[in-house]
Amino acid sequence: MAAxxxxxxxxxxWNLVDTNRLGELVQELPYPKFQYPSLLYFTGNSNRMKxxxxxxxxxxxxxxGPAGLIRLHLSTKTAHTQSxxxxxxxxxxxxxSLGDSKWLKHSTTKHRSFSITGAEGLLPPARLQQEVKRQLVLP
Structure with a gap:
């Protein structure tokens, strides 16, 4: 799961769902108490994957797998490094693919859901996605 x-x-x-992917990746590091991860964010079109x-x-x-709005990965080459x-x-x-994380309702995975007040019907889905990325991921 990368969502x-x-x-x-x-x-x-509308609810913003944090699937706890970040917490899981950090805890799965070989030495989580002594490693200091960096987070890079890539956005783009199909050339992004290339x-x-x-x-x-x-x-x-x-x-x-469930895609969600933003996917998070750990660089396998750097997983055992200090950074x-x-x-x-x-x-x-x-x-x-929004809403892919709905399956989490029946999962034992810890996740959090935050209601996005004022977004009901006011913003089209594309604009809502842009605003979440702009205000929460790129502060």
Missing amino acids: WLDLVSENEV ALRALFPYNNITRK PILFAESSLCLEY
Whole structure:
């Protein structure tokens, strides 16, 4: 699973879902108390995946699974170093796979859901996605 953040519409209310992917990746590091990860964020069109495969050739970035709004990966080449690299990626375009994390309701994975007040019907999905990325990921 690479989904980190997702937008889920339930009962005409948008929720931002944090799948706890970041926490899981940090805890799965070989020495989490002594490693200091960096987080890189990549956004773009289909060429983004080509660039990520070139930058992180040891990662299986295109593996299928719940996509969500933003996906988070650990660079396998740097996982055992003092400064491992985490990289998040998303599309510039409208994500049609939103809500993939709905399956988490029946999961034992810890996740958090935050209601996005005022977003009900006011913003089209594409604009809402852009605002979440702009205000929460790129502060």
